[in-house]
Amino acid sequence: ALQVRELLDARTTLLAGVSHDLRTPLARMRLALEMLTLKPDAALLARLEADIEEMNGLIGQLLDLARGVGGEPAKRLDLEPWLQDRARLHAEAAARAGGAVTVACPAGLRVQAAPGLLGRVVDNLLGNATRYAPGPVELRAHVTAGRSGEVVRISVLDRGPGIPPDSLP
Numbered sequence: 001a002l003q004v005r006e007l008l009d010a011r012t013t014l015l016a017g018v019s020h021d022l023r024t025p026l027a028r029m030r031l032a033l034e035m036l037t038l039k040p041d042a043a044l045l046a047r048l049e050a051d052i053e054e055m056n057g058l059i060g061q062l063l064d065l066a067r068g069v070g071g072e073p074a075k076r077l078d079l080e081p082w083l084q085d086r087a088r089l090h091a092e093a094a095a096r097a098g099g100a101v102t103v104a105c106p107a108g109l110r111v112q113a114a115p116g117l118l119g120r121v122v123d124n125l126l127g128n129a130t131r132y133a134p135g136p137v138e139l140r141a142h143v144t145a146g147r148s149g150e151v152v153r154i155s156v157l158d159r160g161p162g163i164p165p166d167s168l169p
Helices: 002-038 042-067 079-096 115-132
Strands: 075-078 101-104 110-113 137-146 149-158
Touching: 002 042, 002 115, 075 079, 075 115, 079 101, 079 115, 079 137, 079 149, 110 115, 115 137, 115 149
Parallel strands: 101 137
Antiparallel strands: 075 110, 137 149
């Protein structure tokens, strides 16, 4: 019974996370459609297409979970260009907040990771940083010593106020 409860809790958390993650591209799509009614723009159309693909990927992950599939397979990622792509996705939001997203990552650093799942985590952190901490945001990756050898740590650094102490619980 405990395992079933834990599984249901995990699925509920995932559903809440996917729902949250779908709202971001939907908001960008609404804004792009509104802007397209004023002036057609090829870049906005490309962004809409990317948002549709992102949402399709999220829905696919959710369907895989519902079918009981193990998850997205890990791939070898060249981390620096991958992080640059994440930064480009958030450049417009950062600029509206008076900042920019920069990337600091050693050239040639590679990791084995599920790109879609890792992208959800990094995009969520970057979205929160540009939304709640106006100003510069740094997306950083570096190699550090871990218990079982070297590990790659990805950080999103901002200069925001942080979480108020009374909201931490």
